[in-house]
Every structure is written in C-alpha cells, then in structure tokens.
Amino acid sequence: MKFITQRLAGKQRSYGKQKALWGIAYVMPWLLGFIFFFLIPLLTSLIYSFSTVTANSEGIGITLMGMKNYVTAFTVNTSFNRMLTEAIVNMVVNVPLIVIFSLFLAVVLNQKFLGRSFARSIFFLPVILASGVILTLESSSLVQAINDQNAGSGGLINALGSFELERLMLQAGVSETIVNYLTGAVDRIYDIVSQSGVQILIFLAGIQTISPQLYEASKMEGATGYEAFWKITFPMVSPLILVNMIYTIIDSFSRNELTELIRTTGFVQFDFGLSSAMAWIYFLAITIILLISAYLVSRKVFYHE
Structure with missing residues (x-):
C-alpha cells in the first residue's frame, strides 16, 4: 500500500512539473522578446548616455564620458530645454482635459438614442486614423x-x-x-478629440458593468440624474480614471516634437550618446509625473468589492 501511495505521489509531482514546463514554454517567446528587444536595448541606451559612441569598420566604440551628455543636453542644445518644457506643460494641460472629455462622452454614448453605434464608431475613428x-x-x-x-x-x-x-x-x-x-x-x-478614443472605450466598458439596479434604486429614492452620476457612476468608474490617466501620460510619449529631436540627434546626426541622454531625461521626467499623478489620484479611487 505504501508503494502505491509513493507511485501516485511521484506521478502527481511529475504532472506538476510537466504543467510548469508547458507554462515556461508558452512564456518563453515573450520572455526572449522582452530580453532581446526591450531590456538589452534599454540598458545599452543607458550606457550610451554616459559615453561617446563612434561607429567604424571595426564596430561600435564606446568611451565613457560621465555626465557630459546630460550637461550638453541642458546647456549646449538650446532646443532641448524648450521642447522638454513644452512637452511637460502640454501633458499637464492635456491629460485632465482628455480624461474629463472621455468620461463625459462615455456617459453620453451610454444613453439610448438613435444612431448610438454610429456615434460610438465616429469617436473611435481617430484611433484608427492615427495608425500606419x-x-x-x-x-x-x-x-x-x-x-x-x-x-x-x-x-x-x-x-x-x-x-x-x-x-x-x-x-x-x-x-x-x-x-x-x-x-x-x-x-x-x-488634439483632445483625436487622443480620446481609447479612453472613451475604457470608460464606456466600465459604465456598462455598473448594475442597472443601482440606478433603479436611486431613482425610486428620488435621486436626479446629476446625483446618480456623482453618487453612483463616478465612484464606480474612478479606478478607470487612474487607468486612463496613466494611459494618456504614456501615450503622450510619441506625440510631441521632443521625440523627433531625439530621433534626429541619434539617427541623422549620429550622436547616439547625446540622443540617449535626452531620451533618459525625458523618460525620468515622465516617470516622476506619472508616479506623482498615480499617487494623488489613487488616494481618491473607490474600489467596489
């Protein structure tokens, strides 16, 4: 009896290992892509930002220069400071406008009216037009x-x-x-309309998950549509406000002149060190704004259990 029990336990362990191996096999393509197409280029750009990069017939030469590229970005390249300031200011201004506009449109598009599907497709059309x-x-x-x-x-x-x-x-x-x-x-x-398609879709999906019984109960209690929005709709979709805010900030990465300046510096002027330093400065600025915004908004988020 003891022998049979040991054999069954061994089969269960082997089955668990087999499932684990299958899981690793499914994750492996993504893991390899993450390492070779994201992690290695990311670390390489960090090294480049502290170096002078030269390309010749023997390959790429790297000479460590410390913080010289970062100092050059702020002091020598006059366009960088202006574009960085404009990018941050536009982001601070546009993100609240896009989120508020998206929530307003999602509430409107959730109502029943003639041509609702067509209206939804119209507001999502800029997302399709902004590709390829x-x-x-x-x-x-x-x-x-x-x-x-x-x-x-x-x-x-x-x-x-x-x-x-x-x-x-x-x-x-x-x-x-x-x-x-x-x-x-x-x-x-x-800019607000063209960048709001995904956010409207996310808010609309969140609003449609709210139980209609909550609105029926509030209506029976005499609540107005205004009160129902602030007491039911807004708290229930508040987690999505955080999601859309983070998405909008990240989406702004590729929607300003600064990214074009970074690309031109690296692939036209072939100053990969300075280009990498500019990219990392911009990345750190966006990260700081993202963390501060997420911290402030997450304190007001209502999570329904």
Missing part, C-alpha cells in the same frame, strides 16, 4: 500644405472664438486662471 499609413499621410507635405493654406481662415476663427469665450467668462466674474485654462482647451479641441 494614414498617420504618415496626415503628416505628409501635401496635407501639411493644405493645412497651411487653411491656417489663415481656420486660425482666425479659432482665435476669435477663444477671445469671445474669454471675454464672456471674464465679464461673468470667472477667475483668470480658469479662463486661460478653458480657452486653452478650446484651442486644443482637435
């Missing part, structure tokens, strides 16, 4: 020329609209800081 060939076409010289041709009339209309909005709000006694923020939002309307 269409993104290249959008930034092409032909489209840029058309935009420049229309910039006179379109820019004038936007300027007049912002000026009129600013005048009305100042007459109403609204704070100048709030007025400047809102008029800036009007000027950024294209």
